[in-house]
Amino acid sequence: MIQLKVNGVEQSFGGEPEMPLLWYLRDVLGLTGSKFGCGVGLCGACTVHMNGQATRSCVTVMRNAAEKEVTTVEGLDESGLHQVQKAWMKINVPQCGYCQVGQIMQAAALLDSKKKPTDHEIDEAMSGNICRCGTYQRIRAAIKAAAEEMA
Amino acid sequence: MSAIENVSRRRFLTGGIVAAGALVLGVRYYRNLLPGDKLPHNTNADRATLHSSDYLGINSDGTVWIVAARSEMGTTSRTTLPLVVADELDADWKRVKIEQAIGDKRYGDQNTDGSHSIPSYYDAMRLAGAAARFMLIQAAAQRWGVPAEECETDLHIVVHRSTNRGAGYGELASAAAKLPVPKRGELKLKPKSAWRYIGKRKVSYDLEALVTGKAIYGMDARLDGMMYASVERPPVLGGKVKSYDDKEPLKVAGVRQIIPIDPFQQAPAFQPLGGIAVIADNTWAAFQGRKKLNISWDNGPNEIYNSDTYKNELRATSHSPCKVVRSVGDADAVFAKGGKVHEADYYVPLLAHAAMEPLVALAEFRDGKATLWAPTQNPQAVQDIVSKELGIAKEDVICHVTLLGGGFGRKSKPDYAAEAAVLSKKMGRPVKVVWTREDDIKFDYYNAVASMYMKAALGADGKPTAWLQRSVFPPIPSIFDVNAVYGDPAHLQQGWTDIPYDLPNLRIENGPAKAHVRIGWLRSVANIYHAFGIQCFTDELAHAAGRDPLDYLLDLIGEPRTIDFKGVEYPNYGAALDAYPWETGRLRHVTELVAEKSGWGKRKHGKGTGVGIAAHKSFLTYVAAVVEVEVNDQGEVRIPRVDMALDAGLVVNPEATRAQFEGAAVFGTSVVRTGEITATKGVIDQSNFQDYPVARINEVPNQTNVYIVESDAPPAGVGEPGVPPFIAAFCNAIFAATGKRVRDLPITKLGFS
Numbered sequence: 001m002i003q004l005k006v007n008g009v010e011q012s013f014g015g016e017p018e019m020p021l022l023w024y025l026r027d028v029l030g031l032t033g034s035k036f037g038c039g040v041g042l043c044g045a046c047t048v049h050m051n052g053q054a055t056r057s058c059v060t061v062m063r064n065a066a067e068k069e070v071t072t073v074e075g076l077d078e079s080g081l082h083q084v085q086k087a088w089m090k091i092n093v094p095q096c097g098y099c100q101v102g103q104i105m106q107a108a109a110l111l112d113s114k115k116k117p118t119d120h121e122i123d124e125a126m127s128g129n130i131c132r133c134g135t136y137q138r139i140r141a142a143i144k145a146a147a148e149e150m151a
Numbered sequence: 152m153s154a155i156e157n158v159s160r161r162r163f164l165t166g167g168i169v170a171a172g173a174l175v176l177g178v179r180y181y182r183n184l185l186p187g188d189k190l191p192h193n194t195n196a197d198r199a200t201l202h203s204s205d206y207l208g209i210n211s212d213g214t215v216w217i218v219a220a221r222s223e224m225g226t227t228s229r230t231t232l233p234l235v236v237a238d239e240l241d242a243d244w245k246r247v248k249i250e251q252a253i254g255d256k257r258y259g260d261q262n263t264d265g266s267h268s269i270p271s272y273y274d275a276m277r278l279a280g281a282a283a284r285f286m287l288i289q290a291a292a293q294r295w296g297v298p299a300e301e302c303e304t305d306l307h308i309v310v311h312r313s314t315n316r317g318a319g320y321g322e323l324a325s326a327a328a329k330l331p332v333p334k335r336g337e338l339k340l341k342p343k344s345a346w347r348y349i350g351k352r353k354v355s356y357d358l359e360a361l362v363t364g365k366a367i368y369g370m371d372a373r374l375d376g377m378m379y380a381s382v383e384r385p386p387v388l389g390g391k392v393k394s395y396d397d398k399e400p401l402k403v404a405g406v407r408q409i410i411p412i413d414p415f416q417q418a419p420a421f422q423p424l425g426g427i428a429v430i431a432d433n434t435w436a437a438f439q440g441r442k443k444l445n446i447s448w449d450n451g452p453n454e455i456y457n458s459d460t461y462k463n464e465l466r467a468t469s470h471s472p473c474k475v476v477r478s479v480g481d482a483d484a485v486f487a488k489g490g491k492v493h494e495a496d497y498y499v500p501l502l503a504h505a506a507m508e509p510l511v512a513l514a515e516f517r518d519g520k521a522t523l524w525a526p527t528q529n530p531q532a533v534q535d536i537v538s539k540e541l542g543i544a545k546e547d548v549i550c551h552v553t554l555l556g557g558g559f560g561r562k563s564k565p566d567y568a569a570e571a572a573v574l575s576k577k578m579g580r581p582v583k584v585v586w587t588r589e590d591d592i593k594f595d596y597y598n599a600v601a602s603m604y605m606k607a608a609l610g611a612d613g614k615p616t617a618w619l620q621r622s623v624f625p626p627i628p629s630i631f632d633v634n635a636v637y638g639d640p641a642h643l644q645q646g647w648t649d650i651p652y653d654l655p656n657l658r659i660e661n662g663p664a665k666a667h668v669r670i671g672w673l674r675s676v677a678n679i680y681h682a683f684g685i686q687c688f689t690d691e692l693a694h695a696a697g698r699d700p701l702d703y704l705l706d707l708i709g710e711p712r713t714i715d716f717k718g719v720e721y722p723n724y725g726a727a728l729d730a731y732p733w734e735t736g737r738l739r740h741v742t743e744l745v746a747e748k749s750g751w752g753k754r755k756h757g758k759g760t761g762v763g764i765a766a767h768k769s770f771l772t773y774v775a776a777v778v779e780v781e782v783n784d785q786g787e788v789r790i791p792r793v794d795m796a797l798d799a800g801l802v803v804n805p806e807a808t809r810a811q812f813e814g815a816a817v818f819g820t821s822v823v824r825t826g827e828i829t830a831t832k833g834v835i836d837q838s839n840f841q842d843y844p845v846a847r848i849n850e851v852p853n854q855t856n857v858y859i860v861e862s863d864a865p866p867a868g869v870g871e872p873g874v875p876p877f878i879a880a881f882c883n884a885i886f887a888a889t890g891k892r893v894r895d896l897p898i899t900k901l902g903f904s
Contacts, residue, residue, distance in 0.1 A: 033364020098556025134817025
């Protein structure tokens with residue numbers, strides 16, 4: 001039995017320990033905010049926080065999530081909207097929106113570690129997250145806007 | 152009444168587009184008929200107190216229901232069309248609720264493709280709003296005993312100014328509902344000066360749901376008791392299963408059943424490709440079970456397909472006379488005279504859509520009826536193919552439309568929904584088919600591989616005295632008729648037969664090419680390769696003539712005129728030519744505008760930097776782009792700046808339009824940098840983002856500026872027209888920066904990265 005905490009709630013999982021965390025979150029817990037995009041850690045749509053670090057849940061197997069604290073978009077902010085989400089709305093970032101939860105989780109982790117990231121640092125941190133609609137220019141602007149608000 | 156209810160404890164989990172956190176809300180349809188419902192799929196708009204149109208209903212509490220009949224894949228059409236209704240109604244946007252339509256022919260064409268949601272439905276939306284406003288005014292006038300002409304509307308209210316009376320839409324709804332729906336001739340539309348929402352910055356109705364993870368895509372649809380399916384499909388188009396292991400997959404924990412799917416008959420169209428499905432308790436178990444199938448395939452005739460030899464065949468075809476699709480003057484006579492000639496071959500490979508949400512659909516077959524939840528651009532096409540596959544009436548197929556995690560044309564083609572329906576019928580349970588990214592890349596309907604041969608005879612001034620262009624590509628009609636090999640008018644019109652230049656001698660040809668994979672619509676479609684050929688060849692001619700590319704381009708576009716399509720089959724994207732004529736003056740204007748805004752000819756460009764320009768009309772919209780690039784000694788390409796100017800007639804939602812053009816630059820960046828799908832022995836070589844890369848944040852334009860021409864011309868498309876001129880301008884910029892001409896995409900072939 002694997003024990004872990006998801007959005008502050010204790011969970012135990014008795015299934016296949018090689019199952020990726022993403023499918024546990026989506027199919028077992030019904031937390032569908034984290035998205036399936038590539039299954040091999042190349043697109044970032046599945047990004048969650050594990051012990052505070054941005055993590056690709058599609059390549060993190062349940063065995064490696066044992067005893068960890070996992071935060072998904074559903075638990076990102078108790079008030080409902082994190083500053084990053086507010087900035088995403090202000091800049092009107094999303095088009096289809098499918099990748100945006102992963103982008104937001106990645107950006108929130110970036111701003112946890114770097115209060116005022118440069119363009120280069122933003123590109124470094126965000127280059128693992130693909131947006132096929134092409135909202136990158138607004139993603140950059142929104143991260144800067146969120147950094148201002150959080151300063 | 153509101154038909155949203157908490158159904159989290161019932162078997163039906165999510166059917167609506169937005170779920171509120173852990174509390175799952177479903178919009179009920181179909182199985183929860185209310186007394187008096189005539190259709191199995193009445194909407195809240197239908198049930199409202201005042202129901203004056205299929206698109207609109209007003210409740211007595213003042214709630215306005217507007218039906219979004221077209222799919223939302225990121226272009227904001229689900230918001231923008233209802234905005235037009237609300238504007239004409241004078242409704243308070245805060246009291247509007249948008250309801251997504253199921254597939255239903257009463258809404259007309261629901262295929263959300265071809266950038267035509269606004270062009271085709273703008274008038275219908277205005278009339279829907281105007282009719283309800285007319286009825287509300289009549290009801291108020293009757294109540295107050297005053298002439299209707301003395302009444303007018305303000306925000307969500309009818310007023311009679313001289314007596315200082317007012318009545319809200321909700322309180323008038325019941326009386327208005329007893330009045331006849333006015334005829335079109337009785338309606339007076341609001342003047343532009345009174346518009347509240349049209350032309351103003353408006354964000355998506357779903358914005359908060361999109362950033363909080365509460366938005367429901369096809370991937371997120373769930374039904375209690377549903378099973379998950381993953382399908383191993385024939386690696387070569389038209390292949391069939393010879394044998395497979397039906398024991399080993401069942402040993403994988405969570406795998407429940409193995410179900411064969413029949414191969415398609417005749418042309419593939421939107422039928423399932425066939426193969427073997429693994430059904431399991433969760434998605435991952437289905438993926439694992441699939442790996443144990445050990446299928447042996449009969450690949451069939453498309454095994455002969457290899458991209459490198461196919462490319463040579465296309466090119467060879469383009470070097471001989473082909474079918475003439477438009478001719479002006481006598482180009483041959485001019486070429487026969489000899490003199491200076493410039494020629495070039497251009498090539499664009501197959502391209503995959505790679506929307507972020509892989510294909511997925513949920514289906515439940517029960518009591519002879521099928522209900523689907525799918526991220527589809529075309530729910531009526533889902534009804535068609537599911538009814539054919541299951542042998543039931545189209546009316547017995549209900550297709551709910553979820554949000555789409557990108558579409559780009561792939562989700563107009565409902566083969567994946569048909570798979571889910573077939574499996575649900577065989578299982579007797581709800582089944583959700585989940586495509587992996589590898590499935591999504593390998594079993595696409597690709598944008599056609601195309602070869603273009605360009606030839607111009609040049610006069611003493613460097614301008615063409617004769618122009619010949621031949622394109623050869625496997626056409627989209629080949630998915631419906633395996634013998635179709637020539638481009639059809641609907642795709643030859645896309646930047647080919649409508650070359651905008653004022654040329655005395657012009658011949659346009661198209662050659663035959665047989666398809667060995669499924670070919671389909673992808674954002675901008677044939678415009679991608681046609682604009683690439685024409686706009687880059689133009690740049691070549693400018694440099695050959697020692698002319699500034701902007702001046703030369705404007706020279707070729709010539710004086711403002713309307714293109715005469717006499718003798719040419721030119722469908723004009725389905726729009727009437729008198730309402731939407733091809734006006735070269737508007738192309739000229741956006742070209743001049745983008746040149747001015749980008750500082751063309753004024754900015755200094757050092758070593759390894761350069762700018763390129765291109766102009767192209769598609770989907771009724773005129774666009775010009777200037778792209779600036781920097782290329783270092785290692786061949787690494789950066790894009791510091793992009794400028795795009797567009798004339799799309801009346802722009803209903805400028806915010807969404809800007810976003811579409813920013814996105815078009817990124818989509819085009821992927822095409823130029825890395826976009827290439829190839830096949831070896833009929834099998835697609837690529838599989839995921841490591842070998843079919845799409846542009847990442849560090850590879851895209853650093854800054855894309857979008858300039859929208861103010862216009863009262865009828866509205867045109869905005870989702871697709873930005874891509875083709877961006878691609879050509881980007882390649883022209885690379886030439887300006889490096890002296891290397893891009894004729895073969897992607898640019899990795901020239902050693903750039």
